Amino acid sequence: MKVTSSEIVISAVKPEQYPDGGLPEIALAGRSNVGKSSFINKLLNRKNLARTSSKPGKTQTLNFYIINEVLHFVDVPGYGFAKVSKSERDAWGRMIETYLTNREELKAVVLIIDVRHKPTKDDIMMYNFLKHYGIPVIVVATKADKIPKTKWQKHVKIVEEELDLAEEDSIVLFSAETAKGKEEAWGAIKRLTGV
């Protein structure tokens, strides 16, 4: 995909703030610090468009980006931050659930996990939640540069097994360092959005 333009549209916390226009959307989810911003920036050829906004105390918003005027990326705040209070976690859950379960424009979720480790409980919970609502998922197993090539397939297999990855879902081995998997990720996004 040749990205010619990308910019933030809005940081939203409620449906009235979501953009109109009916463009197809891809949401991006993952635990805090997994490499979600790096993935977004790499796909958009930007240094710093998406920023880590998942630190406790920071506003938790759904950040909508518009790409080539035809597609939205929706950056979902990271999960699994131990230090977040229960009330903050509840608010996060309500906001995410409202978006994921009601947004007609949502075509798929890119679920970013760290290929070095088994998916966490939160990763598995998020995947099962998405499957429960019939939302297509592209699993991006990132930080591939941090393990030797000879171990890639073994790690991918563990991720597939631990998530019990559905037949229709795909997994893309990725590295924001080397750009490995970038075109494959765009291929999966294009297939699911028709852009």
Ligand code: GDP
């Ligand atoms: P976010 O909180 O999920 O948005 O995570 P960030 O994108 O901010 O990344 C967290 C940390 O992991 C940063 O120090 C990144 O430089 C690093 N990181 C992200 N992706 C990769 C990757 O593919 N390879 C390596 N080696 N480091 C990465």
